[in-house]
Amino acid sequence: MTQFGTSGIRGPVGETVTAELALSVGRALGIDRERVVVGRDPRASGEYLQAALVAGLRESGVDVVDLGGAATPTIGRAVTWQDADAGVAVTASHNPPEDNGIKLWQPSGQAFDSDLRATIEQRLAEDAFEPAAWDDGGDIESWDASQRHVDALVTEVDETNLDSHVVVDLGNGAGRVSVDALTELGCAVETLNGQPDGAFPGRPSEPKAEHCESLSTLVAESDADLGIAHDGDADRMRAVAADGTFLSGDVLLAVFARTAASPGERVAVPVDTSLAVEDYLNDIDVSVEYTPVGDVYVAEAASAEGVAFGGEPSGAWIWPERTLCPDGPLAACTAAALDSERPLGDRAADVPEYPIRRDSVETDEKEAVMDRVRETVTDAYDDVTTLDGVRVDLGDAWFLLRASGTQPLVRITAEARDPDRADAVFEEARTRLTDALV
Numbered sequence: 001m002t003q004f005g006t007s008g009i010r011g012p013v014g015e016t017v018t019a020e021l022a023l024s025v026g027r028a029l030g031i032d033r034e035r036v037v038v039g040r041d042p043r044a045s046g047e048y049l050q051a052a053l054v055a056g057l058r059e060s061g062v063d064v065v066d067l068g069g070a071a072t073p074t075i076g077r078a079v080t081w082q083d084a085d086a087g088v089a090v091t092a093s094h095n096p097p098e099d100n101g102i103k104l105w106q107p108s109g110q111a112f113d114s115d116l117r118a119t120i121e122q123r124l125a126e127d128a129f130e131p132a133a134w135d136d137g138g139d140i141e142s143w144d145a146s147q148r149h150v151d152a153l154v155t156e157v158d159e160t161n162l163d164s165h166v167v168v169d170l171g172n173g174a175g176r177v178s179v180d181a182l183t184e185l186g187c188a189v190e191t192l193n194g195q196p197d198g199a200f201p202g203r204p205s206e207p208k209a210e211h212c213e214s215l216s217t218l219v220a221e222s223d224a225d226l227g228i229a230h231d232g233d234a235d236r237m238r239a240v241a242a243d244g245t246f247l248s249g250d251v252l253l254a255v256f257a258r259t260a261a262s263p264g265e266r267v268a269v270p271v272d273t274s275l276a277v278e279d280y281l282n283d284i285d286v287s288v289e290y291t292p293v294g295d296v297y298v299a300e301a302a303s304a305e306g307v308a309f310g311g312e313p314s315g316a317w318i319w320p321e322r323t324l325c326p327d328g329p330l331a332a333c334t335a336a337a338l339d340s341e342r343p344l345g346d347r348a349a350d351v352p353e354y355p356i357r358r359d360s361v362e363t364d365e366k367e368a369v370m371d372r373v374r375e376t377v378t379d380a381y382d383d384v385t386t387l388d389g390v391r392v393d394l395g396d397a398w399f400l401l402r403a404s405g406t407q408p409l410v411r412i413t414a415e416a417r418d419p420d421r422a423d424a425v426f427e428e429a430r431t432r433l434t435d436a437l438v
Helices: 019-032 046-059 072-081 114-126 146-157 176-184 213-221 249-260 275-282 295-302 328-341 344-349 366-380 419-437
Strands: 009-012 035-040 063-069 086-090 099-105 140-142 165-169 188-192 226-230 237-240 266-270 287-291 307-312 316-318 356-362 390-393 397-403 409-416
Touching (some): 019 086, 019 099, 019 114, 035 046, 035 072, 046 063, 046 086, 046 099, 063 072, 072 086, 072 099, 072 146, 072 328, 146 176, 146 328, 165 176, 165 213, 165 328, 226 328, 237 249, 237 328, 249 266, 249 275, 249 328, 249 344, 266 275, 266 295, 275 287, 316 328, 356 419, 366 397, 397 419, 409 419
Parallel strands (some): 035 063, 035 086, 165 188, 165 226, 266 287, 266 307
Antiparallel strands (some): 009 099, 086 099, 226 237, 356 409, 390 397, 397 409
16 A cells, blocks of 8 residues: 655655556545646656646546646645645655655645545555546646746745845756746846756755755855755755855754744744754744654644744745745745845854754664653653654753654654763663663
């Protein structure tokens, strides 16, 4: 049975992800939908996977709005713009080029939650299908939603002339909306890896520091004020300060959250987020609400009243009043607006940096190991969160033991405000895990 992860279906083309699967997803989704928006990132397999999925939808009598190549946040927003019942992004986001995937969106712009995913999962397992009559198949229309997205960003950021020099590394992905929106906001924009190409020849798709050295160098050696990096479908965004420093995800999360939230409000973050974010927000009476790792969970928490922002250090940023879809172009424009008021590098310098320790232990019995960890750790500590793995809050430090979602590993993360304390807590966590391996 096909398994939906928190990011939908994702995996190697021809193995996990096939045209047959895409057809089945279209049929399963089409059972109780009337109008669906569909788009894809630049991967070579995207066209035929989308064609198969659209065939399944139309065969079920569903009308389809075909966005063609589009950023995932454009697809997420277009569900509402088109008064549709759902959206589908054919994408593997930041995964390597041999992968592809299918991610489903609600009209709110939020990805399918666990209940909706479970319904589709069950239909796939049962091979459920309700075909339309031979003369009542769904219609299809094409629509380029990119300019609508650009217009929305210009309105939401509400700046008339940023007058900044921004370098945008698109990673050969679908994030052209960022370039167009920043240009309309008054920025001088220079691009890297700007040609869409699903083989990602310029750099690996995931926008992390070691993949974005060219961006950091160009920003540092030019008069650029800011660098922006996206992944293949532009749901993620990372930033480079004017001196070429690639900002950590935790620092960028803290900066975005502090400007988005007001005293008394909350910010949704995953359980592996740095303690520095909580400390930085405590200064303005903003609290942190922890979620499982995954932008779907962050979006669910961000949809609640009183939550002003949600973010993942990996680069997924959610402003719930605008959209519940992680919107890399919105984050890019917001970063440029903040930088024009006060350089991002200066803002980042205000965020504390704490020592963090990470490692992993291989095991073929990670589920059983984590069951034993939960039992022993919950008995031993007062402040334990089991939303995703086991997170222990020690006040001046924390540690997290969490099974990998894709590999036979249990990951260890520990952080403290003091390096010696971080080392001690890390060893404490390792001991807890080692005891559970026996």
